[in-house]
Amino acid sequence: MAELRPVFYISDGTGITAETIGHSLLTQFTDTEFIAERISFVDSVERAKEAVCRIRAAAQTHGVRPVVINSCMDPAVSETLAESDALMLDVFAPFIEPLERELGQSRMREVGRAHAIVDFDTYHRRINAMNYALTHDDGISVDYDDAEVILVAVSRAGKTPSCVYLALQYGIRAANYPLTEEDLEHDRLPARLRASREKLFGLTIDPQRLHQIRQERRPNSHYAKLETCKREVAAAEALFRAERIPTLSTTNTSIEEIASKVMSTLRIRREMF
Numbered sequence: 001m002a003e004l005r006p007v008f009y010i011s012d013g014t015g016i017t018a019e020t021i022g023h024s025l026l027t028q029f030t031d032t033e034f035i036a037e038r039i040s041f042v043d044s045v046e047r048a049k050e051a052v053c054r055i056r057a058a059a060q061t062h063g064v065r066p067v068v069i070n071s072c073m074d075p076a077v078s079e080t081l082a083e084s085d086a087l088m089l090d091v092f093a094p095f096i097e098p099l100e101r102e103l104g105q106s107r108m109r110e111v112g113r114a115h116a117i118v119d120f121d122t123y124h125r126r127i128n129a130m131n132y133a134l135t136h137d138d139g140i141s142v143d144y145d146d147a148e149v150i151l152v153a154v155s156r157a158g159k160t161p162s163c164v165y166l167a168l169q170y171g172i173r174a175a176n177y178p179l180t181e182e183d184l185e186h187d188r189l190p191a192r193l194r195a196s197r198e199k200l201f202g203l204t205i206d207p208q209r210l211h212q213i214r215q216e217r218r219p220n221s222h223y224a225k226l227e228t229c230k231r232e233v234a235a236a237e238a239l240f241r242a243e244r245i246p247t248l249s250t251t252n253t254s255i256e257e258i259a260s261k262v263m264s265t266l267r268i269r270r271e272m273f
Contacts, residue, residue, distance in 0.1 A: 006058040006066040007036045010051055010081060012043040012073055020256075021091050022069035035062070042072055048080035055084040122171060129167035129174070136175030137163065144175055144196045149262055151176040152193065152240075153203035154184075154232045155223075156213045158250035158258065162203070165255045166262070170270040184235035187242050201262050202240040202247040207233045209251050 007026065009018040015038040026034050037058075039051050058066050066086040072078050082088050100106055135141050137160055144150055149172060151159045159176035166172040183190045193200060207229040214224035222228060240247045246265045250258060263270065 003032045003064070004062055005032050005034050005064055006055075006062055007034045008051070008055055008058075008066060008068045008086070009036065009038040009071075010042050010068055011038075011040055011071045012077065013040065013071070015040040015071070018069045018071040018091050021071075022089075025069075025089075026067075034067075042077060042081075043074070045076055045080050048072075048077045051081060052084040055081075055086050059084075059086070125171035126168060129171045130164070132173040133160075133163040133167040133175070138176060138178050141175075142177070142192045144193075144199065146173055147175045147196065147199055148172050148268060149174040149201060149266060150193065150196055150199045151203055151262070152179060152200055152245065153205070153250075154179050154210070154236050156210060156217065157203045157205040158255075159203060161255055162250075162258045162262070166259050169259065170263070170268075172263075172268060172270060179232070179236050179239070181232070184232060184239065187239060189239070189243050189245075197243070197245075199266070200245050201266060202236070202245045203258070204233060204237050204240070204247055204249050206249070206251040 007022065009015050009022050011018045019036075019038055023036075026032075026036075035058075037054075039054070042048050042051050055066050055068060066084070067089065068081060068084065068086040069089045069091060070078060070081060071091040072081070078088075078090065132146070136144070136147065149163075149166060151162055151174065153159050153176070155178050159178065163174035163176050166174040177190070177193060179190075189197065189200075207226065210229040210233060211224060211226045214221075214229065218224050237247070239245075248258060248261050253261075262268075
């Protein structure tokens with residue numbers, strides 16, 4: 001049985017940076033099961049002391065030393081967090097000193113700067129892309145003239161979260177199209193997609209995993225039956241092969257990896273915000 005180890009992502013802002021980097025690190029250690037908790041807006045010594053109490057409580061509950069992945073800027077806050085006796089990992093520490101030497105300047109210790117709005121044009125592009133993803137979700141709108149990406153898959157294969165991530169992180173106008181049973185009866189693309197085939201990217205998924213996801217949504221329905229899932233996935237994959245649509249399985253793939261693969265395959269260049 002894997003060891004249980006509590007992990008705290010602690011930040012003076014939202015904690016997204018600490019959690020993203022921390023998750024990437026922890027996935028390398030497969031013999032340990034991590035119980036993660038994010039503590040956001042730890043922007044004072046008082047808030048840090050509250051976090052220390054929670055970290056110590058977790059240590060007592062689980063009988064092991066917690067891991068703290070910290071992105072707080074205030075040295076006093078970090079010093080207080082260190083009083084928890086947890087393993088402290090500062091997200092920025094390995095990079096700051098070499099950069100300060102190379103650039104000949106000290107870092108700016110400004111809370112929340114990593115997620116501040118510094119370019120309103122890119123910010124508005126991200127918001128517009130998010131609105132586009134929502135209005136073109138699950139075939140709600142099939143006007144794809146302005147789409148940069150159209151994700152195609154059977155229901156519950158990961159289309160919507162992938163589109164949302166592409167919009168929020170990169171400002172990409174991503175639509176998605178759900179393959180229906182009627183679509184899957186043919187070995188050709190649905191007519192409404194043919195004019196946009198250069199924008200298409202197929203997502204597939206292990207039928208057993210799809211069955212589990214659909215069971216949570218509609219228990220014991222025809223939609224959730226394992227045989228239905230197997231049939232739909234097989235038909236979708238056959239369609240993608242016949243039409244030479246690039247495809248990726250989402251079964252064990254993170255949203256970040258899905259987005260990266262979609263962008264590289266379709267040759268979309270965009271800096272992360």
